[in-house]
Amino acid sequence: MTQALLTLTRIQAIGRNTFTELVRQKVFYFLLIFGLVVIGNSAFLAKFSFQEEFQMLKDVSLGAMSVFLSLLAILATATLLPRDLEDRTIFTILSKPVQRFEYLLGKLLGVIILLTVSTLIMGLLFLCVLFLRENMALAETRLSLGGSPQELAAALAEIKKAAFSWDLIPAMAILLVKGILLSSLTLLVSTVATSGIFAILVSASAYFIGHLQVTAREYWMSGIGIHWWTRIFTAFVALLFPDLQAFNLSDDIVAGTTLPMGIFWQTVALGAVYTTVYYAVACFIFESREL
Amino acid sequence: MSGLSSLRRNLIAILMLAVAGAVLLPWERELQRDSQAAHFRTAPLNLSLREQIGQSGFLAALSGFRAPLAAFLWIDAHSAWEKTEWGRMAGLFNTVTTLQPHTLLYWDIAAWHMAWNASIAALQDTKQQSELLRERARRQYIDLGRDFLERGIKNNPDNYLLYERLGILLRDKVEDHNAAADSFAKAASFPDAPNYIGRFAAYEMAKVPGREHEAYERLLTLYHQGKKQWMPSLLAKIRELEKRLNIPPDQRIPETGATGTGSAGSSPSH
Numbered sequence: 001m002t003q004a005l006l007t008l009t010r011i012q013a014i015g016r017n018t019f020t021e022l023v024r025q026k027v028f029y030f031l032l033i034f035g036l037v038v039i040g041n042s043a044f045l046a047k048f049s050f051q052e053e054f055q056m057l058k059d060v061s062l063g064a065m066s067v068f069l070s071l072l073a074i075l076a077t078a079t080l081l082p083r084d085l086e087d088r089t090i091f092t093i094l095s096k097p098v099q100r101f102e103y104l105l106g107k108l109l110g111v112i113i114l115l116t117v118s119t120l121i122m123g124l125l126f127l128c129v130l131f132l133r134e135n136m137a138l139a140e141t142r143l144s145l146g147g148s149p150q151e152l153a154a155a156l157a158e159i160k161k162a163a164f165s166w167d168l169i170p171a172m173a174i175l176l177v178k179g180i181l182l183s184s185l186t187l188l189v190s191t192v193a194t195s196g197i198f199a200i201l202v203s204a205s206a207y208f209i210g211h212l213q214v215t216a217r218e219y220w221m222s223g224i225g226i227h228w229w230t231r232i233f234t235a236f237v238a239l240l241f242p243d244l245q246a247f248n249l250s251d252d253i254v255a256g257t258t259l260p261m262g263i264f265w266q267t268v269a270l271g272a273v274y275t276t277v278y279y280a281v282a283c284f285i286f287e288s289r290e291l
Numbered sequence: 292m293s294g295l296s297s298l299r300r301n302l303i304a305i306l307m308l309a310v311a312g313a314v315l316l317p318w319e320r321e322l323q324r325d326s327q328a329a330h331f332r333t334a335p336l337n338l339s340l341r342e343q344i345g346q347s348g349f350l351a352a353l354s355g356f357r358a359p360l361a362a363f364l365w366i367d368a369h370s371a372w373e374k375t376e377w378g379r380m381a382g383l384f385n386t387v388t389t390l391q392p393h394t395l396l397y398w399d400i401a402a403w404h405m406a407w408n409a410s411i412a413a414l415q416d417t418k419q420q421s422e423l424l425r426e427r428a429r430r431q432y433i434d435l436g437r438d439f440l441e442r443g444i445k446n447n448p449d450n451y452l453l454y455e456r457l458g459i460l461l462r463d464k465v466e467d468h469n470a471a472a473d474s475f476a477k478a479a480s481f482p483d484a485p486n487y488i489g490r491f492a493a494y495e496m497a498k499v500p501g502r503e504h505e506a507y508e509r510l511l512t513l514y515h516q517g518k519k520q521w522m523p524s525l526l527a528k529i530r531e532l533e534k535r536l537n538i539p540p541d542q543r544i545p546e547t548g549a550t551g552t553g554s555a556g557s558s559p560s561h
Contacts (some may be wrong), residue, residue, distance in 0.1 A: 051396050063359025179365060180475045210355050214323065218314070239312030240305065243319045244355065245332060251330045251358040255393040260329050264373070266322050270315070277311040281304050288300050 010098050011106045018110020024075050036063050038282040054102075054162045055254065057133060061126040062171060062250040065119070066185035069179035071209060072118060073111065077186035078199035082108050086189055090291065101283045104187065108279060111183040119176040170264045171250040177271035178247035182207065184278040185242070191285040210244035242274045334392050343386045352390060361390040365397065377409040388439065395452050398443025402456060406436025406464050433464045455476035455488050458495070468498040471494060473505075489513055490525055497532060507532040514544060 037060070048056065084090040093103060137159050186203040193199035219226065220234035224269055246267055253259055326332045330469045336358065343348045344360070351360050368383035384401035391397055413419075413428035447453060458474035461467045475492035478484050490513060492519040496506035510529045526544070533543045 049400075052365070052400065055394065055396050056365065059358040059362035063356050065363070066355055088328040118350075124436075192304075194306070208350070208354060211355060214319075217319070221320075227396075238316065239309045243310075243323070246319065246322055248357070249326070249331055251355075251391065254358055255391055256395065257330045257393055259331075260325075262324055263322070263329055263331065266318075266325070268319065270322060273315065277308070281311075282525055283305050284307065285300060285304050 007099070007102055010102050011109060014093070014098070014103060014106020015109030015113060018107050020079065022110060022114045025076075028059075030178055033068075037061075050159055051162045053133065053137075054130070057130060058168070058254040059131070059251075062168075062175070062254060063128070063149055065122050065172065066175050066178070066248075066250065068122065069115060069119060069175055070182055073115060073182040074181040074186050074200060074203045074207065076114060077107075077111050077183040078190055078193075078203060080111070080187070082193065082199065086154040086290070090149065094291070100286050104191075104283055104286055108184060109188055111187075115176060115179045115183065119172060119179070123172045126172075130163055134159065137163070160191045165253070165275075167253045167259045171185040171253040174247055174249055174264070174267055174271075177268050178244065181242060181247070181271045181274045181278075182243075184275040184282070188278045188282040188285070191282045191289065206241060207244065209237060210241045211248075213241045213243045214245045216242070232233040243270075246270060330393060334336070334390065340386070340389050343382075343389065350497040357390050361387045361394070361397070364390070372404065372408070375412060377405075377412060377432070380404060382437065388442070392443075392446040395443065395447055395450060398439055398447075398453055399456055402439035402443070402460065404435045404436075405439060406460050410436070410464070433460070436460055437465070449481075449482035450476040451484040451488065454481075455484070455491075456489060458488075462495060468495045469502070472496040472499060472502065486513075486520065490520075490522065494528060496522075497528060503532055503535055506511075508537055508539075510546075 081090070084093075089102075094100065141155050141159060142152070145155055158285055182203070185206055186199060189202045189206070190196075190199040193202065216234040217238035220231060220238050223231065226234070249259060249263075249267065322334060340352065344352065344364075349358075350362060364383050364387050368380050368387065371377075371380040371383060384397070384404070388394075388397050388401060410429045410432035413432055414425050416425055416428070419425050421426070437457070437460055440453050440460060443453045444457065454474050456477060456479040458471045461471035463472055465471075472492055472495035475488055475495055479489040479492050489509070493506045493509040493513070496502040496509065499506075507529070508543060510532065513525060513530060530542055532538075
């Protein structure tokens with residue numbers, strides 16, 4: 001029990017330090033850019049109809065969140081191990097009673113905190129802009145629309161329906177899960193990588209291949225009229241890479257498709273399992289790595 | 292563990308990943324099937340889209356940025372509209388709707404631009420001397436608008452909106468009242484469809500020779516739903532059909548029905 005508590009404390013301490021380090025690296029400038037994109041986008045879209053404006057705002061904002069979270073996950077994680085090796089900080093840490101799996105989990109925890117904070121900030125900013133634009137559209141409609149109170153109420157209800165939907169919250173949560181999965185995958189790559197650049201390149205490639213995994217998987221599973229070498233290649237892609245398309249639900253959510261909670265939780269669980277698998281394999285490699 | 296050679300260690304790691312991938316494979320496939328059943332992950336990313344959006348656009352779409360890409364192309368289409376580049380607009384709308392086939396707004400507005408704005412612009416095109424060719428271009432744009440709505444319906448059969456829009460297009464632009472009536476009737480059959488669509492369906496049926504009785508029955512059903520349906524247009528159309536169909540006076544709706552007073556409160560003995 002005491003040992004478990006000590007392990008948790010050590011992981012927490014490494015996680016906190018990693019988070020502080022990452023924030024000091026000015027990765028939060030990404031968030032500033034995101035804010036400018038969303039706000040600038042919202043001002044630019046004023047000439048569209050309110051339905052178009054909300055559609056664009058949600059598409060661009062969730063798309064921007066997806067880009068920045070994926071970039072943040074890969075860039076922040078890829079440099080952690082190589083930098084610690086270069087600075088020789090890793091030797092100081094591992095010379096203390098810190099297990100290697102604790103060190104890796106602490107590092108991953110730091111990135112997870114960073115991604116969570118980033119998602120919260122970006123999500124809040126996005127919802128604020130959406131709320132602001134919604135209220136502006138409501139005020140304009142109240143001022144400009146004559147007619148019966150029923151007609152006005154119907155128009156206002158239409159605006160509210162086009163603006164906010166509760167499904168936007170799970171959409172953002174799934175983006176975070178995807179980011180965490182990517183950071184775990186990048187951590188695994190960085191345990192065999194000799195430099196940060198190598199880890200970034202391999203993880204970015206894995207990101208693109210992960211989005212094609214479903215195509216390779218279905219091609220492999222169909223097994224019709226394909227050569228043996230194609231079969232081996234598609235099997236390799238299907239088995240070694242995660243199905244990242246499973247986490248791209250926000251496109252359809254913005255289009256108005258209702259997200260069943262069963263699919264949401266299954267997607268979250270799939271992300272958690274992948275994260276655990278990549279972390280476990282990273283630990284296996286790191287345990288036997290000569291430093 | 293530390294005795295493992297680097298190559299052996301990496302091979303074991305790859306094997307571990309492959310085993311995990313094999314275990315997760317059935318789950319991933321089932322999740323994909325469930326998602327598709329709930330209308331997620333159904334947009335096709337194929338070679339025709341690759342030709343439409345170019346290599347980098349296709350890469351962006353593949354990488355999970357379908358929606359932002361569609362949004363940017365929509366903005367581009369808006370710029371094309373300001374320059375009245377109708378052909379470019381049609382191409383961009385095609386790409387946007389392929390990228391985001393479940394966004395009703397894109398189908399709806401694309402169809403409206405083609406069938407209303409582009410068709411009128413084609414008819415008033417001063418560069419084209421031949422009136423015949425101008426009229427032909429007008430009809431082509433209307434057909435393009437209709438095509439957007441029909442493809443939109445194919446992709447979103449569970450929503451009333453595009454059926455309603457198709458009904459309006461068929462009524463106002465094609466003047467095919469029979470098809471318009473069917474489209475409005477289909478839209479009205481959805482539980483969340485606004486009341487007026489049911490009236491539109493009946494009004495269009497009333498214009499089609501041979502469907503007057505069907506129209507009359509529909510209008511009467513709406514009339515019996517209560518005062519909220521007693522629009523002047525509905526009452527006028529019922530009275531017109533009563534005359535055309537020679538409905539016996541005792542089965543006709545009360546004259547005071549329009550004001551909602553007197554005997555209008557009681558249902559006619561139909």
